[in-house]
Amino acid sequence: ANRSQAFGNRGMTLEADINATNTYYRDINKANIHKKPTPVQVVNVHYPRRSAAVITEGYFKQPSTTDYNGVYRGRHxxxxxKETKNKTRFPLANIHGHQIEHMKSITKHGGICFLIIRFSVYKETYYIPAETFFPFWDEQFNNGKKSIPYETIRCKGYRIPFHYQARVDFLAIIDQLYF
Amino acid sequence: ANRSQAFGNRGMTLEADINATNTYYRDINKANIHKKPTPVQVVNVHYPRRSAAVITEGYFKQPSTTDYNGVYRGRHxxxxxKETKNKTRFPLANIHGHQIEHMKSITKHGGICFLIIRFSVYKETYYIPAETFFPFWDEQFNNGKKSIPYETIRCKGYRIPFHYQARVDFLAIIDQLYF
Ligand SMILES: [Mg+2]
Ligand SMILES: [Mg+2]
Incomplete structure (x- = not known):
């Protein structure tokens, strides 16, 4: 059977935490970083006489880039x-190939590019520089593993501190790595 | 009466030209700049058994930022x-206040921020640095004009060259102003 359901807050905890952090960063004029809107292919729109246009047929499109971007201390x-419930590894299938191509391009043009990976079971959130991530990604096509072990992420990544307002305070890591 | 219509290419010439330019810049690895997706508030989604989820009720949201961002030569x-059919001036009502707030924030954080304004009647496209635009915007609330004269944009802005592949070659202006 088909099902139709209301869409909204579906408990995306890491996303909610990052959005709150970005709002805080903007409020205190620390950085301007936004989540990009989810791309929707609009097929049909209904225009009622006295109210707002209603999209009556649309489809979610695969994002071709990453979820967040912005500017901090002059840097892009x-x-x-990505959040995983896995206890022992981060499966690379969580990321799409065109997102990696995008991240490689951003890195090449001098942007600060990274992944935020949360192991939800441990309530631990890590900052992984894109440059650190790429070799793991590329190796999977060369008989490498299809996942990155939790221990490797602990070792090669940076644990992101939690603060009351900056719930995923990733700029603390960027300050440490780039400034 | 209500009307329902197919949604798609509605002849947004400046947008199409900029999208083609950005695709070209990415293809030749010159810059990575994208149009942000139009924000849609998704209210209802239908999940057919064998095919993709269909958005059956959604609304266009007012964008709170600008339309395009990315990275070029390490800069955000x-x-x-904006395109206008007006022959003598650019009406400030084409821009929203929250977009100006966003642009002021980006400028403050060291991003390269600007407007691209096309006078479609003249087929002329101008680059206006955000810092040049702000005083005109702010003055309107201080008994200033509600528009910027075409002659002022010709004088204070930079005419963006048209090339076959870079149809709105705004990076040519950025090279001139910042590098
Ligand atoms: Mg994503
Ligand atoms: Mg716009």
Whole structure:
């Protein structure tokens, strides 16, 4: 059977935490970083006489870039965020190939590019520089593993501190790595 | 009566030209700049058994930022594009207040921020630095004009060259102003 359901807050905790953090960063004029809107292919629109246009047929499109970008201390910031329930590894299938191509391009043009990976079971959130991530990604096509072990992420990544307002305070890591 | 219509290419010439330019810039690895997706508030989604989820109720949201951003030569790029059929002036009502707030924030954080304004009657496209635009915007609330004269835009802005592949070659102006 088909089902139709209301769409909205579906408990995307990491996303909610990052959005709150970005709002805080903007409020205190620390950085200007936004989540990009989810791309929707609009097929049909209904225009009622007295109210707003209603999209009556649309489809979610695969994002061709990452979820977040913006500017901090003059530098371009670009990142993707992923949460996993896995206890022992981060499966590379969570990321799409065109997102990696995008991240390689951003890195090449001098942007600060990274992944935020949360192991939800441990409530631990890590900053992985894109340059650190790429070799793991590329190796999977060369008989490499299809995932990155949790221990490797602990070792090669940077644990992102939690603060009351900056719930995923990734700029603390960027300050440390780039300034 | 209500009307329902197919949605798609509605002859947004400046937008199409900028999208083609950005695709070209990415193809030749010159810059990575994208149009942000139009924000849609998704209210209802239908999940057919064997095919993709269909958005059956959604609304266009007012964008709170600008339309385009990305990275070029290590710098964060952020701009808004507007086309007018007006022959003598650019009406400030074409821009929203929250977009100006966003542009002021981007400028403050060290991004390269500007407007692209096309006078479609003259087929002329201008690059206006955000810093040049702000005083005109702010003055309107201080008994100033509600528009910028065409002659002022000719004088204070930079005419963007047209090339076959870079149809709105705004990076040529950025090279001139910043590098
Ligand atoms: Mg994503
Ligand atoms: Mg716009």
């Amino acid at each position: 910031i670009d990142f993707e965020a | 790029i952020d701009f808004e594009a």
